Amino acid sequence: VPIERMRNFCVIAHIDHGKSTLSDRLLELTGTIQPGGSHQVLDKLDVERERGITVKAQTCTMLYNHKGEDYLLHLVDTPGHVDFRAEVSRSYASCNGALLVVDASQGVQAQTVANFYLAFAQGLSMIPVINKVDLQHAEPERVTEQLLGTFELEDPVMVSAKTGLNVAAVLPAVIERVPAPQGSVDKPLKMLLIDSWYSTYKGVVLLVRVFDGVVKQGDHIMSMGSKLKYIVGELGIQYPTEMATSCLRAGQVGYMYFNPGMKTISDAKLGDTFCHLGKEKEVEPFRGFEEPQSMVFVGAFPTNQDEFQKLEDSINQLTLNDRSITIAKESSHALGLGWRLGFLGTLHCSVFEDRLRQEFGGSELLITAPTVPFKIIWRETVRDRKGEEVPKETIITNPALYPEDDVIRTKVQEIQEPYVLATITIPADPPEFLGHVIELCQENRGNQVELTFFSTQVILKYKLPLLQLVDNFFGKLKGITKGYATLDYEDAGYLKSDVVKLELLVNKEPVDAIAQLCHRSSAERLGRMWVQRFKSFVDRQLFEIVIQAAIGKRVLARETVQAFRKDVTAKLYGGDHTRRKKLLEKQKAGKKKLRAIGNVIIDQKAFQGFLARD
Numbered sequence: 001v002p003i004e005r006m007r008n009f010c011v012i013a014h015i016d017h018g019k020s021t022l023s024d025r026l027l028e029l030t031g032t033i034q035p036g037g038s039h040q041v042l043d044k045l046d047v048e049r050e051r052g053i054t055v056k057a058q059t060c061t062m063l064y065n066h067k068g069e070d071y072l073l074h075l076v077d078t079p080g081h082v083d084f085r086a087e088v089s090r091s092y093a094s095c096n097g098a099l100l101v102v103d104a105s106q107g108v109q110a111q112t113v114a115n116f117y118l119a120f121a122q123g124l125s126m127i128p129v130i131n132k133v134d135l136q137h138a139e140p141e142r143v144t145e146q147l148l149g150t151f152e153l154e155d156p157v158m159v160s161a162k163t164g165l166n167v168a169a170v171l172p173a174v175i176e177r178v179p180a181p182q183g184s185v186d187k188p189l190k191m192l193l194i195d196s197w198y199s200t201y202k203g204v205v206l207l208v209r210v211f212d213g214v215v216k217q218g219d220h221i222m223s224m225g226s227k228l229k230y231i232v233g234e235l236g237i238q239y240p241t242e243m244a245t246s247c248l249r250a251g252q253v254g255y256m257y258f259n260p261g262m263k264t265i266s267d268a269k270l271g272d273t274f275c276h277l278g279k280e281k282e283v284e285p286f287r288g289f290e291e292p293q294s295m296v297f298v299g300a301f302p303t304n305q306d307e308f309q310k311l312e313d314s315i316n317q318l319t320l321n322d323r324s325i326t327i328a329k330e331s332s333h334a335l336g337l338g339w340r341l342g343f344l345g346t347l348h349c350s351v352f353e354d355r356l357r358q359e360f361g362g363s364e365l366l367i368t369a370p371t372v373p374f375k376i377i378w379r380e381t382v383r384d385r386k387g388e389e390v391p392k393e394t395i396i397t398n399p400a401l402y403p404e405d406d407v408i409r410t411k412v413q414e415i416q417e418p419y420v421l422a423t424i425t426i427p428a429d430p431p432e433f434l435g436h437v438i439e440l441c442q443e444n445r446g447n448q449v450e451l452t453f454f455s456t457q458v459i460l461k462y463k464l465p466l467l468q469l470v471d472n473f474f475g476k477l478k479g480i481t482k483g484y485a486t487l488d489y490e491d492a493g494y495l496k497s498d499v500v501k502l503e504l505l506v507n508k509e510p511v512d513a514i515a516q517l518c519h520r521s522s523a524e525r526l527g528r529m530w531v532q533r534f535k536s537f538v539d540r541q542l543f544e545i546v547i548q549a550a551i552g553k554r555v556l557a558r559e560t561v562q563a564f565r566k567d568v569t570a571k572l573y574g575g576d577h578t579r580r581k582k583l584l585e586k587q588k589a590g591k592k593k594l595r596a597i598g599n600v601i602i603d604q605k606a607f608q609g610f611l612a613r614d
């Protein structure tokens, strides 16, 4: 198939608007998969099927005959959620057009807006598809108006991906409205690395988009980023699983692996350009992709310290194909050895948490409350690249590394926290929704940027601290809008903040892993919640246990766990240090699930209960 008859396009949509279902229908229609049943072929990860969301972009090549000519179509199903924006914009790099799928009963939602602008910025030709027209409360005319009004998009294709109604009109629209890829098979090979994953049988597999030239098995090629040289072992297309072909030509997207294989997956730098060995001078490499930044962090600890290795294996296994997760060892006095994990956003974090619990096994895992990076601007200055004096900055992703009070007082200029620009859509009716949402945003230190009424919808834009978002903001938003609100956000940089470190103390000893950086205005409420919650999980002991929440030396909240009723044993052993030590050692040798905070022995179950998010 010549390049004029290739089309590379992606499907973008708000979650649940029918992206995966439509992709399935298109694969059936082209005979790529057998019709019938619910496939969600492109959702390969278990978590994607379980949660019904797409996390990793998935691709598939289709052959399609249009007006007597064969076309090679390449479809990319992209994640709808903002956390995976890097993934999404990477996959756009292989496309020239996009199907913008909108649910006929819901209209434009937060992620429709976000994905539209992302795709628009990358110059993709957009074809609006109004899906679910079979629904009784579908309002295709209103959504058509909305698409025109919001995005100036005309001529939507009306379909029902579920019943198959009019799905046949989609691919002709792609052929007519999406431009063919540019490029020439006669030019030297220029190939972009879009994605990579690890396969047990083949090792590191690459997903590439060939821009110019032709690449074949046995070709000697070179990474223009790392300068490493490789020999192409096998290449082909996803159809929908890997199918070897003799070559990949300009315009095509396909997989390949090397022989001998790439040593580690980190050699596969997404956004890297490959060329034929010896042709480096003739090829202008691509600029590469921006490295996504981790914005949400948690600590993960095995309840039983003997299982640290097992936890490490599970984490390594899961991060093999998701290198946007940052990992570092962490040691906590209260929870022992564990890991500090960094994620792109809150959904990314919770999806991983689910997978880790599955992989590692049930309840044997402690995960600390999510936090965000804080920026410390020191009074001290350093020289930047141009040699000019600028304030020294440190990013802190672990409350344990937060400077002591006196250091803050004497050496720190200011502390900043990350903000996001959030887009929220809600129905205009009932009108109370708007009031509730504004209230919620204000409670969460939000600043309104925009408020637009759009026929039956309201679109709000707020600048919000990311820290507020990780505290189940979306859950609360859904709660006050009967599930109708949608949320999307983008990075809005760091802003000055009044940050304090809140600590939980057990008989005056801080429990390090529970400490949290928070805004001064929420410290007291959080502190009171902490002490009550922790108390409910701590067993009575032979002496009184005082639980406090404090900022530095200032105690904000306090609860007491009463001692057992005084009896002979308590009198005899209550304060006996050696006996308590013996008890602790005995239990340590046994289940190893007890921890000592000062003189208090605490069952790991208490931490587990305390840290469980409900």
Ligand code: GDP
Residues within 6 Å of the ligand: 013, 014, 015, 016, 017, 018, 019, 020, 021, 022, 052, 053, 054, 080, 131, 132, 133, 134, 135, 159, 160, 161, 162, 163
């Ligand atoms: P995605 O999150 O955009 O990939 O959405 P899915 O393809 O997973 O679809 C979300 C839900 O909507 C699923 O329960 C589908 O069965 C349903 N759905 C998809 N297309 C249609 C349609 O045309 N009509 C109806 N009634 N339901 C649909």
Ligand code: MG
Residues within 6 Å of the ligand: 019, 020, 021, 043, 052, 053, 054
């Ligand atoms: Mg999906």
